[in-house]
Amino acid sequence: MSMTIAEKVMARAAGLQSVRPGQYVDCKLDRVIAHEEFYRIHAVAVAAGLPKGLPDIWDRERFHVVLDHFQPVINEMQALRQRKIREVAEAYRVKYFDDALPAVVHRIAVEDFVLPGELALGSDSHSCTWGALNCCGSGMGEHELAYGLVYGELWFKVPETIAVNLHGTLRPGVAAKDVALWLAGQFGTSFALYKSIEYRGDGARALDMDARITLAAHAVELGGKFGLFEFDDKTQAFLDKRKRMRHQLDWARPVAADPDAHYVQTVDIDLGALEPQVAKPHTFENVVPVSSIAGTRIDQAMVGSCANGNVDDIATVARVVKGKRVHPKTRFVVQPNSWGVYREAMSRGYVDTLLDAGVTVISPGCHLCLGMQGALAPGDVCLTSTTRNHRGRMGSGDADIYLAGPATVAASALAGHICNPMEI
Numbered sequence: 503m504s505m506t507i508a509e510k511v512m513a514r515a516a517g518l519q520s521v522r523p524g525q526y527v528d529c530k531l532d533r534v535i536a537h538e539e540f541y542r543i544h545a546v547a548v549a550a551g552l553p554k555g556l557p558d559i560w561d562r563e564r565f566h567v568v569l570d571h572f573q574p575v576i577n578e579m580q581a582l583r584q585r586k587i588r589e590v591a592e593a594y595r596v597k598y599f600d601d602a603l604p605a606v607v608h609r610i611a612v613e614d615f616v617l618p619g620e621l622a623l624g625s626d627s628h629s630c631t632w633g634a635l636n637c638c639g640s641g642m643g644e645h646e647l648a649y650g651l652v653y654g655e656l657w658f659k660v661p662e663t664i665a666v667n668l669h670g671t672l673r674p675g676v677a678a679k680d681v682a683l684w685l686a687g688q689f690g691t692s693f694a695l696y697k698s699i700e701y702r703g704d705g706a707r708a709l710d711m712d713a714r715i716t717l718a719a720h721a722v723e724l725g726g727k728f729g730l731f732e733f734d735d736k737t738q739a740f741l742d743k744r745k746r747m748r749h750q751l752d753w754a755r756p757v758a759a760d761p762d763a764h765y766v767q768t769v770d771i772d773l774g775a776l777e778p779q780v781a782k783p784h785t786f787e788n789v790v791p792v793s794s795i796a797g798t799r800i801d802q803a804m805v806g807s808c809a810n811g812n813v814d815d816i817a818t819v820a821r822v823v824k825g826k827r828v829h830p831k832t833r834f835v836v837q838p839n840s841w842g843v844y845r846e847a848m849s850r851g852y853v854d855t856l857l858d859a860g861v862t863v864i865s866p867g868c869h870l871c872l873g874m875q876g877a878l879a880p881g882d883v884c885l886t887s888t889t890r891n892h893r894g895r896m897g898s899g900d901a902d903i904y905l906a907g908p909a910t911v912a913a914s915a916l917a918g919h920i921c922n923p924m925e926i
Contacts, residue, residue: 504760506663507730508698511638511757515621523662523766530655532620532753534647535566537607539625541587542644543651544594550648559594560654563750566598566615567591571868573604576875598747604867606839608632608808611639612715613842614746618733619755623650628808628889630721633730634714636737636756638698640727661727662766663698663759668705670774675923677818677907678713679810679887681771682720683779687789689769694726697766700759701731705773711740712812719809723786723889732758778922780885781905784893792910792922802884803834803915805908807871810887811839813846815908820852822912822923823859829918835862837870861915873897885920887911 503520505513513521515529536543547555559565569587572580584601591599600610607624608631616622618636623629625647632639642650650656666685672678685693699721701714709717714731721729731737733756741751778792805811805819819836828834836856838844844866847853856863869875871888873896878884880900891903906914909923916926 504762504764506698506759506763506765507636507700507732507757508638508661508663508728509763510759511619511621512658512660514755521660523660525660526657527660528655528657529621531564531623531650533564533566533616533622534624534651535568535607535611535615535622535629536625536647537568537570538572538583538587539644540567541583541590543625543648544590546644546648555590556594556648556652559596559651562595562597565596565651566600567596568600568605568607568610569603570605570607570610571872573602573867574865603841604865605841606808606811606866606868608719609715609811609839609843613840614744617750617754618737619757623647623656627722628719630726630729631715631719631808633718633721633728634711635740636731636733638728638730641722659696661696661698663700663763664694665765665768666699666701667703667768667770668701668709669703669770669772670705671708672773672776673924675909676776676778677909678709678716679907680776680779681773682717682723683781683789683905684771684776685724685769686781686787687779689724691723691785691787692725694721694724696725696727698728698730699724699726700765701729705771706731707734710814711736712814715812716809719889778907778910778924780910780920781891783891783902783904786890786905792906792920796919796921798904798920799883800832800885800914800919801882802876802878803832803911804836804870804876804884804886804888805911806837806839807868807888808839809889810908811837811843811866813843815887816843816847816852817850818908819861819912820855822909822926823861823916824855826859826916828860828915832915832918833862833876834860834915835864835870835876837864838866840866878903885911885914
């Protein structure tokens with residue numbers, strides 16, 4: 503029976519020759535990665551009548567805890583919460599515990615932990631980001647993760663798969679973010695509800711790993727269970743740079759869809775015809791071409807998050823602002839999504855270029871995306887390449903958040919209003 507990537511991974515994890523969409527299967531887990539929700543996983547076990555929490559962790563080689571959302575902490579409540587997480591991690595003898603390491607867990611996962619062909623679960627909705635590395639990654643709630651951590655398995659419904667065929671190459675000023683926004687604008691945020699998205703075609707193969715990370719991350723904004731790319735030489739080159747967990751690289755089992763695999767829907771996108779897109783307040787699917795809202799005033803611009811805090815995103819910003827200055831009435835903040843990204847951006851001279859242009863560069867993490875730094879006041883208008891724009895996401899519920907690709911954000915920060923980066 504011919505199968506898609508998701509079907510093949512789930513069949514292997516279930517110990518079956520084949521599976522079909524809609525089938526319920528019990529799958530062995532390859533990896534679990536938790537962030538601050540790890541304490542809630544422990545609390546769920548306590549609430550269920552286990553005073554000491556989970557009886558045990560099924561495999562400490564396959565479990566990681568990364569404190570990302572509140573690093574460094576900015577108030578006493580966060581500090582106390584992290585103290586509890588450290589105590590719980592010590593009690594469970596967690597082997598791989600990244601503490602006091604400001605970074606986004608999903609970037610750390612692809613840099614250091616997850617492998618092609620794995621079925622991996624995370625405690626955050628953007629765990630689908632790991633699909634850039636040919637890994638079936640998905641976010642789960644604390645109850646499911648509590649069970650999975652003890653037994654090393656969990657039940658799943660095999661998802662249907664949508665093929666998104668990418669053709670050609672993106673023009674300057676257009677990014678993978680614009681592809682995700684275009685899909686949301688055309689099909690809505692329930693487009694891939696409980697489905698797997700496979701990005702395929704010559705256009706997908708031409709994308710670098712950072713662009714793949716962007717598209718995989720946004721599978722969840724499209725309703726998707728997984729956002730997947732096939733393994734290729736770019737995937738291997740990315741893995742070859744891995745500094746941590748190299749002893750596990752032999753565990754990789756790259757997966758490709760069968761040529762005659764069945765897809766519930768096929769979407770074809772001509773990347774060369776795509777123009778920059780913008781999601782207006784207050785939903786990811788409220789998308790229009792940038793030209794239709796050019797001239798809209800912005801008070802703040804931001805580039806960062808699991809989806810767009812990558813090296814190529816920062817490189818794009820540096821190219822746009824080099825030799826120029828941010829508009830005097832606009833605040834522009836950039837946040838890399840890992841220290842590896844930060845150091846690479848520094849080594850290439852991007853950080854100096856940003857600082858010279860009046861851009862604020864902050865330590866890696868999730869702060870911008872959550873409004874913990876760069877919070878908005880009532881009436882503020884923000885254009886950002888972070889992941890979501892619902893009301894109140896970044897401070898005041900009376901602020902407006904627009905989403906766009908990094909080139910659009912950077913060009914608009916220079917102009918002081920939303921503008922088309924293809925015009926500069």
